[in-house]
Amino acid sequence: MSEAESIANSEQPATRQSIAKDLTALGLAPDMTVMVHSSLSRLGFVVGGAQAVVEALLHVLGPGGTLMMPTHSGALSDPASWRNPPVPESWWQPIRDEMPAFDQALTPTREMGSIVDCFLHVPGVRRSNHPTVSAAAFGPNTAALLEDHNLTDRLGESSPQGKLYGLDGHVLLLGVDHGNNTSLHLAEVRSGVMPTVEAGAPIMVDGERQWVDFSHVEDDDSDFAELGEAFALTGGEAKGSVGSGVARLVRSRDVVDFGVDWIRSNRTAPS
Helix, strand or coil, rough: CCHHHHHHCCCCCHHHHHHHHHHHHHHCCCCEEEEEEEHHHHHCCCHHHHHHHHHHHHHHHCCCEEEEEEEECCCCHHHCCCCCCCCHHHHHHHHHEEEECCCCCCCCCCCHHHHHHHHCCCCCECCCCCCCCCCCECCCHHHHHHHCCCCCCCCCCCHHHHHHHCCCCCCEECCHHHHHCCHHHHHHHHHHCCCCEEEEEEEEEECCCEEEEEECCCCCCCCCHHHHHHHHCCCCEEEEEEEEEEEEEHHHHHHHHHHHHHHHHHCCCCC
């Protein structure tokens, strides 16, 4: 959605104060640990843009709360798997040889949105060390969420999403639906339905840049929106307006546990 469309779809501008009020009405509260997935343009015209949203989130959570966002960098992956867009096969090896190693400070996100990119500039924010599916966090539970993010366990038990489940945290969807809810990949892993696939990425090993091949459980978010609609029927989702957009707040354990059963019932297990 363009900025002009955001203006046209807004009855009035949203502000840091109004967004904080909307978030509180939705159920976000001080001391919560929450992972946020977002689309700024879907919230309508926001005075101050992404900065206002980040400041509102931190204000509502307060010093005892922990804010986390996905900071995925899918470009640091094996070019053989690229589909949007693909590159010629003759380029694959030069890309593997020359792509810079993942750097928690320097590596940019890919298609995560301006709210995430703004959040990464908050002093004190830390980022997990996975080259393709890292997350960033700020607050008392940062270390508990981000440490020991295993390379092969991209979005499973050792991931920030797995740690969020363990801490009984929440997922907040700002202007997006469950199609963007990365905690549902934890449900995929736990379901046992998805096959294992091969991957690779450039990382630092003993102080040197290396291309490392590894395997992980395949992830597929193509039916997550449908899964989320089914979950909403259970009554486990708080839904309301933030700015001119729709927001959803759910307990991680509730939606992941539901997702495990839903995936097992609606997908075919690997042979």
